[in-house]
Amino acid sequence: MTCPKRHIIALAPLLACVPDLDVDLARVDAPRVLAVRAEPAEVVPGEPVALSALYVDAGGTLVDGPLEWAFCAARRPLAELGPVNRACLAREGDALLSLGTGLAVTAPAPADACRLFGPEPPPATADQPAGRPVDPDITGGYYQPLRIFAGDDDADLTLFQLKITCGLAGADQQQSAEYRARARPNRAPAVVALERDGDALAPGVTATVAPGAELPLRLVWETCPEAPKCGDALCTLDEAADTCPADCGGPPGCGGAETYLRFDPTALQLVTSREAIRVAWYATGGRYTAARTGRAPDEPEAFSDNVWTAPDAPGDHTLWIVVRDDRGGADWRELPVRVE
Missing domain, CATH: 2.60.40.1930 (Macroglobulin (MG2) domain)
Known part of the structure; x- marks a missing residue:
């Protein structure tokens, strides 16, 4: 198809x-x-x-x-x-x-x-x-x-x-009230850096690579705590303005793999889960080692690696890297590349 x-x-x-x-x-x-x-x-x-x-x-x-x-x-x-x-x-x-x-x-x-x-x-x-x-x-x-x-x-x-x-569907009144008190809306993953051999590539700056050469890339997103912690500048699950005023003065959530609250329809109880992060790699030329990478919910690393191999002919190309969580959030980074 x-x-x-x-x-x-x-x-x-x-x-x-x-x-x-x-x-x-x-x-x-x-x-x-x-x-x-x-x-x-x-x-x-x-x-x-x-x-x-x-x-x-x-x-x-x-x-x-x-x-x-x-x-x-x-x-x-x-x-x-x-x-x-x-x-x-x-x-x-x-x-x-x-x-x-x-x-x-x-x-x-x-x-x-x-x-x-x-x-x-x-x-x-x-x-x-x-x-x-x-x-x-x-x-x-x-x-x-x-x-x-x-x-x-x-x-x-x-x-x-x-x-x-x-x-919530299937939850009782007490569970619904607990969910409203504890849950926080999803926040999209946020690209912290795009790195080449450990060095951050500034947005908009053209990277150069020789024809046919490999360009190792690492996309980095925010690191999210697995458990709430007052004082980390993040308003996450179970934190609120009255309990963590320093954290919850701005937008809630974390721009990475968030721990979130959901209702388990099988067990009929509230449970916590952690987001998976998926990364899609695109380019106008050349090729990647993998078109899709990412992290499973049990992987704590807040980055994903890939390698782009340049075409054999000189020229200008554009790379796009899109990061998504499995609750609907997305962010991306663009990288212009000159093969010379």
């Missing part, structure tokens, strides 16, 4: 077309949305969220991409396959809420997102039987679908899932 121009960036869980074995996932040879970033990474329905896309082509990042953004309000029927309702794949329709065009847009998340795509009973529809609440993903999260069209080609479609703050 080949999906040359249709992309599904479903950050949690990660959904994608299954490529042919000879397809280089890291090669950027045509206009392509590599990632979408939401700020905040988890939003309360009805509150504003800033959305931006990493939209690039074979020549580098596009300065002003003709991207069309829209939230989708159509629930996927139980009998229908695919990650979203087919109505979400259209350019126009009653199920779509246009957000505007450009590389970035800001809009409130739909107020009824938790009814349509969360644990609340969905609204009744005339042509379908009564629906059931949506099941959470493995992290306990719920997501509002969003679609992006690039240009006039209907095949240039990107799907994204925006994490929304909803209540």
